[in-house]
Amino acid sequence: MNDAVLITSMIILLLKGIVDETPNSVDKIYNEFNDEFVERDSIEAKFVSIMEIIERVYEYFIGNLSCLSNKNYFFTFYAVIVNQMFGIENNHILNSERNPDFSESLITNNIDTLYQMCGNFLNEYTENVVDSSSKQSTKSEWATFVENNSKRTTSKNARLSRISFMNGYFCRQSK
Numbered sequence: 001m002n003d004a005v006l007i008t009s010m011i012i013l014l015l016k017g018i019v020d021e022t023p024n025s026v027d028k029i030y031n032e033f034n035d036e037f038v039e040r041d042s043i044e045a046k047f048v049s050i051m052e053i054i055e056r057v058y059e060y061f062i063g064n065l066s067c068l069s070n071k072n073y074f075f076t077f078y079a080v081i082v083n084q085m086f087g088i089e090n091n092h093i094l095n096s097e098r099n100p101d102f103s104e105s106l107i108t109n110n111i112d113t114l115y116q117m118c119g120n121f122l123n124e125y126t127e128n129v130v131d132s133s134s135k136q137s138t139k140s141e142w143a144t145f146v147e148n149n150s151k152r153t154t155s156k157n158a159r160l161s162r163i164s165f166m167n168g169y170f171c172r173q174s175k
Helices: 003-016 023-032 040-060 071-086 111-128 140-150 156-169
Strands: 129-131
Touching (some): 003 023, 003 040, 111 156
């Protein structure tokens, strides 16, 4: 996934929610907004605020974010932050799984809790993904998560599965 494709996927997530991304479907979305993009300012503001939060996470962990340095895992993390801050378009399941501390208006005040939950996720990833070269895990849910970040990365079902899995870590009560 090159940078332009990644950013396109990130914007599509804000516009349409979790969708299958094929060359034809992306072209249709481009065509839909080719002449007029009414939501431009709103989407841009959301994108900037999400990226500011992600930048703070990267700075906190001094760039040592293990799997989240991979573009597919990064997209999954981005989607979780989108869901926590704003909800994801056309997805009532994920939208019901939000931590109120991470809403758009509160996430900055609760950034330490976000760091803690991100750290918990990364620690559990390290503990449960036993062989980083083969990405095999002893737990089936982790194996599925890793597979969905490695294969079928533009599939709606695979995306929903991996985003839901990671999202669960950010809905738990902090310790």
